[in-house]
Amino acid sequence: MGFPALMGRYQVGKTIGEGTFAKVKIAVDMKNGKTVAVKILDKKMVLERSLMHQVEREIGAMKILHHPNIVRIHEVIASKSKIYIVMEYVSGGQLSEKMSCHSIMSETEARKYFQQLIDAVDYCHSQGVYHRDLKPENLLIDSRGNLKLSDFGLSALRRPGNLLSTACGSPSYVAPEVIVRKKYDGAAADVWSCGVVLFELLAGFLPFQDRNMMNLYRKIARAECKLPEWFTAPQKKLLAKLLDPNPLRRAKVGEIIEDSWFRLDYKSVAENVCGWALPENTFQVMKMGEPMVLESPRQATFINAFQLISMSNDLDLSGLFGEQKTKLFARYSKTETMKRIHVAAKDASLSIVRMIGSKVNLHASEKLTRSIPHIMVSVEVIEVTSMHCMIEIYKSTRAIKPYEEFCKSLSIILE
Template sequence: MSQPKIKRRVGKYEIGRTIGEGTFAKVKFARNSETGEHVALKILDKEKVLKHKMSEQIRREIATMKLIKHPNVVQLFEVMGSKTKIYIVLEFVTGGELFDKIVNHGRMSESEARRYFQQLINAVDYCHSRGVYHRDLKPENLLLDTYGNLRVSDFGLSALSQQVRADGLLHTTCGTPNYVAPEVLNDRGYDGATADLWSCGVILFVLIAGYLPFDDHNLMSLYKKISGAEFTCPPWLSFSARKLISRILDPNPVTRITIAEILDDEWFKVDYKPPVFDEKAETSLDDVEAVFQDCEEHHVTERKEEQPTAMNAFELISMSRGLNLENLFEEQQGFKRETRFTSKSSANEIVNKIEEAAKPLGFDVQTKNYKMRLANVKAGRKGNLNVATEIFQVAPSLHMVEVRKAKGDTLEFHKFYKKLSTSLEDVVWKTDDDMQTQETK
């Protein structure tokens, strides 16, 4: 990039771009400078953790997750702490979200959906047996590894905005309503295991049908449909698949099918392969204890280095699936939560162009170190739409721009970036092939 930018390090990890954001945490792409391994770094704010009196709960969750080593669960490697932050080092999974397969290719065959569902149940069963509940299972938390196997992310960490009350039950008002069990919406307390299973049932339905079983623009109507389990299976589902889905999407958590019963179900058992893995390897919890005892001698070193911003080859390759220049802003991208484009314009020119395009659309714009935060002053279906953008240097005269939804409704984000793209046509780099394609249209 034409000007230097601050590069951060935490201990032995070089911190890169933001790949996810939540209420309590940010997730950054990072690289272990000693081994070259790429990881995902989840960063929690200690002040928020203390404010919500969640230190002990989070410590217990993280300690348990570090002991979990399952082929269908994203691995937690280590935990570090500073004076103000908690850093959770997680396995970086490169295959994208399972949901993208539905967006890009439509519904799956029953055999393909069954394989992913079997892997999901394997992960859920293993974690439940160790007292860990996800509480927010949804397509965004189901990733695919290099080999196309399902990997559940945030297992045990998604409860950071929830607490167990004196009645011993979980209580929450957050989550994605379409995937949430009726007893969770009733807010009278619920069992984490049966609630997770309901979400698994919704996910199975989406994989086979290609759409949600419960959906309504009116939130109260949606809650009513979920509470009464008002859904209809599409005609192409086999009888045994319908039967299993109906037993999972039972609005009564007491009579809802259990994992043991799912494992014995005739549809589920077809071509079922139990997971094979070694969980005997010793794991130390010393780092977890040190972080939550907040001992200064164990604080990780945080450093900032001023150097030119450059994207390394692995980062570029890991993002290349979204870097199809012919389809940058076309409708077939579906309801993606991020998009990217390349430009031969200078970084400052790109920043100015985005700012000029966003303000007339009703966005406040904040810029720092070639990162931009666009906040819509008008609230949408899921609050105010916030969009994050970041500019990376690929080569001295070539930049890549990432445009990502940070908060709000995915559909509204999709509409926003289609409008934005119209204003940015002169900065998006087009190859000779692209130009010839446009001329022949």
């Protein structure tokens, strides 16, 4: 008996990976015969565990990254109960599996994987993406023996220099500054993780190990690790720069690339990369038809880049979890935009029941109902620049007509 087809295009086959709330299956694209990987997520389980933002981050990051050493995403398909992420199929398995088969990897092979890891991380950082969970389990090997970075579920998108605050990652690979829950530089934290991976590639074991989690964190915070006697002087020199507990002294990616040990047989893929670069200015129209800006630490109301990716027509992530909303773009200040929302509400016979900051709740006018008013439409205004705003309009399950009338009125007013 054959395997079922997904959305009439992908012939889904056997399971090749399984996690807590997701399975990865091999599939064939029936249009071109190419093999792909399909990550299948249980929507109910994702919602119950409040992992919606993690899924959106993973899809959003993979959508904007185009690099030979990063797993590509092809498309996202959503049903009532499942989310299907169709990705590039990487046939060689995880780097961790390869490492378990070799007690110690050859220096040449270890260096090649490390070079490709740094190339991928350097590219991610140039796009404002910080992985935050770099480890051999998230590094795949393709049929040609090349490394592919995957799993962006814990990634963050910030303008270079902006600090992060969420503590995340795998304990043995996480940077000291992340453990102590201080604000940290995503690039420096990723470099530390790369250093741990390099150590493991060359030694065959982790630099920081302890069954007691507090002792493990203490060792990481002090960078207490013993270098194997077979490590060469150039290897020790580079590792000392990578595993510096002080993030300000830790090597930058550019310094790693200039290291003499790293540069041996190094073949950069930078000239072949055709990516999606972040703009210098805070407002720019993307090819997908939506403006893109970055989160500003000085003004929290400015839209986050991942939110903006989700708003694009090319990849609207809001529908993945059953949200029903309309998005409009206003070329007015936030104050002027709010005034137009008031006018549109009046046109649709809706009254403002509550207004908190940038959020407005609307219900049917008292003249039209004798019952206790319930919220029919919710509106949120997200400031992009001083003269550009994004408007998100949500409807209640029983407010189709008022919602449609309000959206229509506001669209006309904003023209």
